[in-house]
């Protein structure tokens with residue numbers, strides 16, 4: 001039995017801990033929060049169709065089920081060459097032979113961003129969005145703006161899908177309340193063709209959906225700042241808003257910026273396809289913290305984070321036994337998601353050969369709900385895992 005330390009309790013960290021335990025290794029997981037948060041299904045929190053508890057699994061339950069040690073205490077420093085981790089409590093962890101880093105990412109800061117809420121930020125923000133939306137419903141009318149930003153140094157760190165999902169869900173929520181005509185909904189993004197990663201067909205379909213739902217668009221101009229009245233763009237225009245949801249693009253995690261690990265221009269850790277880092281034996285970085293290699297359309301996604309985690313569990317186990325066999329994430333890169341719109345969904349798939357967006361009225365919504373249930377229960381081993389999921 002050798003000790004493996006996993007930093008982070010998201011998709012990557014939890015999957016790594018589970019699969020390291022399948023190899024019967026001694027595993028400790030450190031997290032700043034005491035629950036695993038299922039971001040893909042958190043999109044229903046703003047409209048009250050889910051709560052934070054519905055889309056979370058207590059890490060203690062996962063630790064008990066799979067037999068890993070859990071420490072809930074934020075990492076405040078990581079010295080990669082010394083393999084030394086310092087926690088907020090002052091505790092120092094420096095006796096681990098292998099460290100798997102899965103701390104996720106930080107967000108690019110734009111002036112006045114505290115006037116916005118994000119579905120991709122702290123889980124509390126999703127709940128605040130629910131409260132703010134309900135306050136607007138009480139008032140009876142308003143202007144709502146939702147969008148996402150870009151990262152000129154790393155297109156894989158741009159996350160747009162959840163902005164579309166929350167926007168369409170809010171449209172349906174207001175429609176059900178008979179208030180849709182009292183609200184102005186606008187989508188905004190700085191790029192000319194937001195969502196292009198999903199492929200050209202998807203762009204055409206998104207435009208049709210905006211037209212059908214009377215959602216306005218403000219694209220193609222840099223976002224300069226936010227304030228209490230809305231969003232300010234470089235072209236001098238202002239988008240007025242009573243509630244602004246903004247998903248800023250990702251940048252490297254601040255702990256990793258100061259860790260001594262090699263970083264990309266965007267601040268993500270440079271690894272190879274096996275998630276190893278040159279010159280740092282025994283350290284692996286996985287999930288959103290990684291500078292993702294691959295084609296231009298590549299995106300940081302949960303299923304890619306999980307592939308990396310399973311590979312690393314395998315690679316560590318083989319290495320311990322001195323077996324020269326490793327698994328890589330190179331051939332597992334694709335964009336795969338069910339983009340929910342509240343009363344249906346669209347199946348989105350992109351790889352090197354094709355870009356698909358297939359509408360799935362009604363059933364798509366239930367499929368995504370079913371996946372959320374599967375995600376929670378399969379991680380707790382209450383139901384069997386489907387291959388590759």
Ligand SMILES: Cc1cc2nc3c(=O)[nH]c(=O)nc-3n(C[C@H](O)[C@H](O)[C@H](O)COP(=O)(O)OP(=O)(O)OC[C@H]3O[C@@H](n4cnc5c(N)ncnc54)[C@H](O)[C@@H]3O)c2cc1C
Pocket residue numbers: 007008009010011012013030031032033036037039040041042043073074075076102103104105119120121162255286287288289300301302303304305336337338
């Ligand atoms: C709204 C939304 C919808 C999405 N939909 C999809 C989808 O449909 N399909 C898909 O494949 N992907 C989707 N994604 C992307 C997916 O959720 C991410 O790629 C995935 O969460 C990355 O996993 P991760 O473990 O690397 O990072 P995270 O999930 O961000 O986990 C990082 C973990 O580290 C912890 N942490 C951070 N800092 C510290 C610290 N200092 N000390 C200790 N712990 C710390 C955090 O608490 C967190 O638990 C979506 C993302 C969002 C936000």
